[in-house]
Amino acid sequence: MNRSVFSFNDKVDRIVLKPVATAYRNVVPDAVQKGVNNFFGNLGDVWSTVNNALAGRRQETGDSISRVVVNSTVGVLGIFDVASDMKIPRHKADFGTTLGRWGVKPGPYVVLPVLGPATLREVAALPVDYKASLTNQFTEAATRDTLTLLNIVSTRARYLGASDTADGAALDAYSFIRDAYLQRQRYIQYDGNPPDAEPPADEEPDLNDNGEVR
Structure with a gap:
């Protein structure tokens, strides 16, 4: 099932998202693109602040509050990332990250239609992240x-280069994306300092087109 959904998502990306993102990158001035990315990054920092606080991470919460205050004021509603220039680190966290820090295991790896890769823990957190x-x-x-x-x-425009690299380098794009996603989630979970790798999350058997286990 995961591979079927992955194939569907890949088609949607190639037909719709990637062409639109490519046009956006080629037409919109770099300074405007950077401002847009900074703006949404600042909005994300607000939710990261809440989740770092829920996880009881004082230093990370303080850094996140500082980023939001600096970028929302001096940075003109986050259009300019002044906080990064001031070396205030970003600590990304969503509710899935918070659940992990509360001891909830990632669970099986799944691929959601349109939304893409996730773990069962991230799926459970989606309604809260969406509402917030x-x-x-x-x-x-x-x-x-x-x-x-x-x-x-x-x-999507930010990741055009990464997706092109994945397309060119990966013999099995599904496995490449899965492994990269799980690695990134661990990186975020441990704020860039993950311990020795755990065994990968259990998922449904990886079947080929004939229904055989790969």
Whole structure:
């Protein structure tokens, strides 16, 4: 099932997301793209602040608060990432990360339609992350949808180079993306200092087109 959903997502990406993101990267000035990325990064720092606080991480919470205050004021609503220039580190955290720090295991690796790779823990956290997203706090649907779409396109544009590298280097794109995702989740979970690797999360048997275990 995971591979089937991955194949579907790949087609959607190649037909819709990648062309739009490529056009965005080629047409929109670099300074504007950077400002857009910084703006959404600042919104993400607000939610990271909450989750670092929920996990009882005082230093990370303080850094996150400092980033939000500096970038929202001096950085003009986050358009300029002044906090990074001041060497204030970013500590990304969503509710899935918080659950992990509370001791909840990642669970099986899954691939969600359109949304992409996740673990069962991340799936359980999705409703909370969605509800808490600052872009979803706008009552006007047009504004909310525009910001959501802009965030998706700008995020995809940032990873154009990485996806091209993956396409060229990976003999098995599914396994490459899965391993990269799980590694990144561990990196975020331990704030860049993960312990020795744990065994990969259990998932459904990896079957080929004939239904045989690979």
